Amino acid sequence: MAKVLRADGMNKCIGCYSCMLSCSAVNYKSHSLEKSRIMVKTSGGIRGRFTATVCVACKDERACEEACPSGALEKRVGGGVLLNKDKCIGCGKCVSACIVGAVFFDTESQKPIICKHCGVCPNFCPHECLRMEEVEDDI
Amino acid sequence: MIYKDYKRVLYIDLSKEKIRIDLREDLQEYLGGVGIASKLLEENIKPDLEPLHEDQPIIFAIGACSSIFPVITKTVAMFYSPLTRDLGESYAGGRMAITLLFAGYDAVVITGKCRRPSYITIKSNDVEFKDARPIWGLSTSDTGRIIRERESGEGKRSILRIGPAGENLSSFACVCVDTYRHFGRLGLGACMGSKNLKSIVSIGDKSIDIENNKEYFKAYQTIYKKVTNTDIMGKYHDLGTSVNVLTMNEKGSLLTRNLKDNRFEHAEEISGEKFAEKNLIRKVACTSCPVGCIHIGQYRKQFDDGYDYEAISVAYDYELIFALGSYIGVGTTEDLIELIEKVEQLGFDAISAGVVLGWATEAYSNGLITNNETMLPLEFGNVENYIKALEYMGMNYNEFYKTLAKGCLTASKVYGGEEYAVQFAGNETPGYHTGYGSAVGHTVGSRHSHLCNGGYSIDQSTTEFDKEKLIEYIFNEERERCILNSLVICLFARKVYDRETILLALNSIGYNLTNDDLDHISDSIYKTKLRIKKMLDFDITKVKLPKRLFETDTSKGPIDEKTTYELISSYNEKLKEYMS
Numbered sequence: 169m170a171k172v173l174r175a176d177g178m179n180k181c182i183g184c185y186s187c188m189l190s191c192s193a194v195n196y197k198s199h200s201l202e203k204s205r206i207m208v209k210t211s212g213g214i215r216g217r218f219t220a221t222v223c224v225a226c227k228d229e230r231a232c233e234e235a236c237p238s239g240a241l242e243k244r245v246g247g248g249v250l251l252n253k254d255k256c257i258g259c260g261k262c263v264s265a266c267i268v269g270a271v272f273f274d275t276e277s278q279k280p281i282i283c284k285h286c287g288v289c290p291n292f293c294p295h296e297c298l299r300m301e302e303v304e305d306d307i
Numbered sequence: 308m309i310y311k312d313y314k315r316v317l318y319i320d321l322s323k324e325k326i327r328i329d330l331r332e333d334l335q336e337y338l339g340g341v342g343i344a345s346k347l348l349e350e351n352i353k354p355d356l357e358p359l360h361e362d363q364p365i366i367f368a369i370g371a372c373s374s375i376f377p378v379i380t381k382t383v384a385m386f387y388s389p390l391t392r393d394l395g396e397s398y399a400g401g402r403m404a405i406t407l408l409f410a411g412y413d414a415v416v417i418t419g420k421c422r423r424p425s426y427i428t429i430k431s432n433d434v435e436f437k438d439a440r441p442i443w444g445l446s447t448s449d450t451g452r453i454i455r456e457r458e459s460g461e462g463k464r465s466i467l468r469i470g471p472a473g474e475n476l477s478s479f480a481c482v483c484v485d486t487y488r489h490f491g492r493l494g495l496g497a498c499m500g501s502k503n504l505k506s507i508v509s510i511g512d513k514s515i516d517i518e519n520n521k522e523y524f525k526a527y528q529t530i531y532k533k534v535t536n537t538d539i540m541g542k543y544h545d546l547g548t549s550v551n552v553l554t555m556n557e558k559g560s561l562l563t564r565n566l567k568d569n570r571f572e573h574a575e576e577i578s579g580e581k582f583a584e585k586n587l588i589r590k591v592a593c594t595s596c597p598v599g600c601i602h603i604g605q606y607r608k609q610f611d612d613g614y615d616y617e618a619i620s621v622a623y624d625y626e627l628i629f630a631l632g633s634y635i636g637v638g639t640t641e642d643l644i645e646l647i648e649k650v651e652q653l654g655f656d657a658i659s660a661g662v663v664l665g666w667a668t669e670a671y672s673n674g675l676i677t678n679n680e681t682m683l684p685l686e687f688g689n690v691e692n693y694i695k696a697l698e699y700m701g702m703n704y705n706e707f708y709k710t711l712a713k714g715c716l717t718a719s720k721v722y723g724g725e726e727y728a729v730q731f732a733g734n735e736t737p738g739y740h741t742g743y744g745s746a747v748g749h750t751v752g753s754r755h756s757h758l759c760n761g762g763y764s765i766d767q768s769t770t771e772f773d774k775e776k777l778i779e780y781i782f783n784e785e786r787e788r789c790i791l792n793s794l795v796i797c798l799f800a801r802k803v804y805d806r807e808t809i810l811l812a813l814n815s816i817g818y819n820l821t822n823d824d825l826d827h828i829s830d831s832i833y834k835t836k837l838r839i840k841k842m843l844d845f846d847i848t849k850v851k852l853p854k855r856l857f858e859t860d861t862s863k864g865p866i867d868e869k870t871t872y873e874l875i876s877s878y879n880e881k882l883k884e885y886m887s
Binding site: 182183184185186189190192193194196197198199200201202203207208209210212213214215276292294295 | 309374375377405408409451452455461462463485486487511512513514515516517520523524527531535589590591592593594595596597598599601620
């Protein structure tokens with residue numbers, strides 16, 4: 169069974185950003201908030217609640233994949249997509265296609281930053297705001 | 308910079324609206340944080356000019372491995388304190404450290420004065436000077452909201468701001484950082500106010516490649532597990548520091564009614580347990596801290612008959628509860644929340660604000676000041692009047708409140724009552740009246756705070772009073788905290804970051820340090836701080852302590868004035884030897 173990331177416990181989030189820091193370190197070998205595949209922020213300052221923008225692992229039709237002109241995005245088993253950096257031309261069409269806002273863009277490498285549901289961030293979430301969910305293989 | 312052999316220092320001249328960047332290899336030997344900030348303060352301070360002169364510098368610095376390891380969350384600010392006229396050193400959590408890290412700066416040196424009320428934004432590719440005239444006079448929360456709506460970098464920025472107290476140059480005005488954190492003590496808010504600087508926004512918009520990811524991430528995981536899977540941080544994660552209220556009360560160390568008492572009959576009603584039961588709504592964290600010690604308490608206040616309510620939510624901690632609670636006879640969490648909110652909006656240091664009100668209340672009851680000065684009766688527990696008094700103080704309403712806003716030592720020199728103005732070298736007392744350790748520790752600490760050397764801790768952990776051991780402990784702790792503050796860890800995590808862990812973290816990102824190196828660094832830093840104090844003519848043997856300290860029992864019973872001064876003198880001898 170495939171697994172996908174779910175950010176459905178965000179009411180418990182304390183805003184420590186450990187998820188973002190660990191994601192960048194593991195996936196991009198970078199100390200960064202910019203290169204994280206998950207984005208936590210507040211709604212209306214720290215008095216507001218924390219929200220997480222994260223790939224929702226679309227099944228069937230993936231808007232980002234459809235928008236990609238070069239075939240750099242391939243359907244991932246269980247939902248979402250996988251990025252083939254070598255095929256990517258950096259046009260950014262996937263960014264605007266994702267209405268969730270979960271496709272970020274790395275201005276340094278000129279490539280999109282897309283969650284591959286690797287499961288690192290939940291391991292560094294102290295309050296289980298994030299979790300991995302087993303889902304049916306869809307392809 | 309991490310992975311570089313220099314510190315990247317941003318100099319901002321507010322008068323000329325110019326910036327400069329220096330790559331300082333020589334600062335490497337100070338490690339970071341308080342180390343480099345001390346050095347930069349020493350270079351830039353003007354001992355001959357007043358603390359609020361526009362040529363005085365404000366220094367901010369992050370640590371040698373800020374934000375990339377758990378609970379290394381703080382930024383240090385160093386300045387010439389208008390409150391003590393001595394070294395000013397203050398720490399804030401929130402997001403400032405991570406945003407400066409990703410903006411690409413180890414330290415920022417701000418000098419000069421904006422020609423009109425302004426705020427500045429610091430990004431990796433720009434520093435901008437912006438008009439703040441319309442927000443001059445606004446509360447810290449309104450200022451934060453307006454800037455939040457105007458600026459980019461959502462989720463990756465930090466917003467520092469002052470309130471009316473800072474604008475009106477109260478000597479204990481604080482700087483509010485990201486709503487719930489502060490550069491609280493010693494008057495940094497006044498320093499910003501004197502520069503017409505309402506706010507500083509830093510935006511962390513770049514990344515840093517990791518050089519040895521395997522080693523780094525292994526160290527990161529080890530420390531993350533130590534923080535989250537052990538009991539070390541339990542106190543801070545659970546009830547928070549407010550757990551101290553009942554403990555301190557039980558021991559007879561809870562400063563009550565201007566330290567006329569050491570126990571408060573309503574301690575239970577303002578305890579951490581009571582806050583948790585009645586008011587706690589959530590906890591939040593500084594960026595890169597998985598602990599989440601910031602306890603937010605909410606009070607549902609009815610403002611009209613029927614079902615008309617407003618909600619007030621504030622961050623609470625032990626120090627706020629003692630200063631705005633027992634110290635001024637306030638015995639409910641609701642009243643405390645209202646007072647904290649008022650102090651927050653005006654931009655005062657909550658500890659000093661409570662302690663000066665405590666002094667003023669006693670002076671009022673003794674007839675040293677009357678309604679002619681205060682405009683209303685000041686009585687222990689009278690929250691409504693305290694709120695008005697805070698507003699008067701924030702706006703320099705009259706000569707009395709303007710003087711009171713300079714601290715209780717200054718006010719008592721004008722109106723009398725110096726013997727019960729409870730301060731250490733001008734800095735209002737923190738919430739520990741535990742014995743010789745606290746009294747001496749607060750006096751000889753380089754910033755006159757319990758955060759210097761935790762003298763109270765030795766009172767609490769020892770049964771026998773041994774003068775030499777006490778001096779030795781305070782001295783060693785003062786030195787060790789130079790290392791902790793050069794990282795700049797949150798001191799709540801001081802038991803996480805023992806020497807072994809510090810070396811693990813630093814060496815995983817390319818430092819090549821030994822324990823001896825750390826000793827050497829801590830000496831360099833402590834000596835720099837002592838040189839600054841000397842430059843400002845500060846002498847611990849000239850500090851005059853208030854009689855009240857010796858009139859009210861500590862948890863160890865009474866402390867003797869003569870012995871206290873002897874201990875301070877011994878410490879001074881130790882310093883002389885250390886510096887020779």
